Amino acid sequence: MLELNMKEKSRNYICRPFSMSGSQKGVALVMVIGLVTLVIPLVFMLSQIGSSDVKLAKKFHENLRAESVAFSGANAGFSRLKGNLRGYQDLQNQLIGIEKYDLNLRPTGEGFFKQNLYYMLTNCKIGQHNYTIMAEAEQFHPEPDPPVLVITHDYWNTVEPYEINIMADVLSMQNYRGLELLRLDETRDYEKSLTSTEYEKEMNAKKALLPTEIEPEWPKVLNFLVSEKL
Amino acid sequence: MERICFTRRMYTSPQCKKKRKTYGFTLVELIVGLCIFSLIGGIVGHWFFMQRSYQQKILEKSDAQQRIRRSCWKMIQELRTARTILSPRVNPDNSIHSDDKIFFKNFSGDIVCFYFVPKENLIRRCLIPNGPGSPVVDKNPIGEGFSQVAFTAQDIGNRLVGIYLEGNGAFGLESVYLMNE
Numbered sequence: 001m002l003e004l005n006m007k008e009k010s011r012n013y014i015c016r017p018f019s020m021s022g023s024q025k026g027v028a029l030v031m032v033i034g035l036v037t038l039v040i041p042l043v044f045m046l047s048q049i050g051s052s053d054v055k056l057a058k059k060f061h062e063n064l065r066a067e068s069v070a071f072s073g074a075n076a077g078f079s080r081l082k083g084n085l086r087g088y089q090d091l092q093n094q095l096i097g098i099e100k101y102d103l104n105l106r107p108t109g110e111g112f113f114k115q116n117l118y119y120m121l122t123n124c125k126i127g128q129h130n131y132t133i134m135a136e137a138e139q140f141h142p143e144p145d146p147p148v149l150v151i152t153h154d155y156w157n158t159v160e161p162y163e164i165n166i167m168a169d170v171l172s173m174q175n176y177r178g179l180e181l182l183r184l185d186e187t188r189d190y191e192k193s194l195t196s197t198e199y200e201k202e203m204n205a206k207k208a209l210l211p212t213e214i215e216p217e218w219p220k221v222l223n224f225l226v227s228e229k230l
Numbered sequence: 231m232e233r234i235c236f237t238r239r240m241y242t243s244p245q246c247k248k249k250r251k252t253y254g255f256t257l258v259e260l261i262v263g264l265c266i267f268s269l270i271g272g273i274v275g276h277w278f279f280m281q282r283s284y285q286q287k288i289l290e291k292s293d294a295q296q297r298i299r300r301s302c303w304k305m306i307q308e309l310r311t312a313r314t315i316l317s318p319r320v321n322p323d324n325s326i327h328s329d330d331k332i333f334f335k336n337f338s339g340d341i342v343c344f345y346f347v348p349k350e351n352l353i354r355r356c357l358i359p360n361g362p363g364s365p366v367v368d369k370n371p372i373g374e375g376f377s378q379v380a381f382t383a384q385d386i387g388n389r390l391v392g393i394y395l396e397g398n399g400a401f402g403l404e405s406v407y408l409m410n411e
Binding site for chain 1: 254278285296303311317337339358360
């Protein structure tokens with residue numbers, strides 16, 4: 001009897017795994033389903049831990065890369081002007097490492113000292129991130145030997161998805177920047193129109209309207225404002 | 231040892247009734263199996279919930295880091311094209327000092343202040359017109375969830391500004407150079 005049992009055991013459990021009885025199949029099925037239900041959430045959870053961090057880091061990295069490449073592009077434009085390259089220069093898909101940028105040097109006329117005036121536009125797009133820099137550049141004579149004197153000023157930037165090679169976009173950017181430059185004229189005119197005492201009095205009147213967190217600092221700031229008044 | 235007949239068919243089958251054995255598991259086997267299964271389940275379950283709380287902590291830290299980065303980004307965008315820093319400035323003896331607020335003239339010549347509100351743990355922006363008009367505080371804060379904020383101006387002419395933000399166990403240190411005169 002014992003021998004017979006052993007034989008049965010070996011036949012049922014060891015030798016013939018694919019010829020299980022109904023109950024054994026059921027148990028095996030339950031175990032498989034149990035394992036799968038444990039493993040799937042685990043794998044899902046692990047993948048989430050990885051992806052959420054990676055996504056955030058990647059997004060910010062793209063942001064920074066777009067900005068850095070656009071700045072490098074602006075420097076490239078600056079170097080071109082120093083190298084005495086003149087006239088309209090529309091350079092698309094330029095490379096810094098593996099990243100592309102566009103550079104647009106747009107002549108806008110001649111200055112008081114017969115220097116060439118330019119709008120310098122640089123744009124970089126990586127993924128969903130855009131970065132555009134706009135500045136004014138003055139390329140001075142005398143010629144012919146580079147490097148010639150170049151002065152850049154009034155840097156302005158935007159993260160809006162403008163294309164610097166499309167005239168309508170460039171005009172739109174110029175308008176936005178123009179509005180801010182008009183406001184700059186207003187603030188400068190305001191400073192010039194008042195004496196130091198009047199300016200101090202006018203600006204000091206704003207103290208009472210400031211948030212409580214910054215109000216104590218205002219006299220110190222006001223000193224700098226008055227001392228640097230135009 | 232007696233064997234338990236699992237299925238109805240086994241109970242009712244003449245073989246089972248006769249011999250009361252053959253197919254299925256013994257009670258001991260079942261108990262051992264259940265014990266092992268519950269032990270593994272317990273360990274895995276515990277690990278699963280531990281991981282969930284760990285994941286939650288990571289997400290909170292990531293969110294804090296992201297808030298810091300986004301806030302820095304917003305401030306840097308305006309500071310980069312600013313005309314001049316009004317406060318904090320390098321001391322007369324060339325030493326530097328930090329403050330939890332910064333005043334500067336922006337691209338348009340108006341005065342802007344980024345300041346920390348400790349009670350609410352957030353950074354706000356206030357625009358003070360350099361001309362007629364009242365100061366305006368932006369409705370939405372620059373960022374929130376900060377425990378410490380510090381602005382430091384360095385370099386000749388205070389043109390290099392360091393921004394330090396801390397909150398929820400994360401911190402960020404960024405610097406920005408003023409491009410405009």
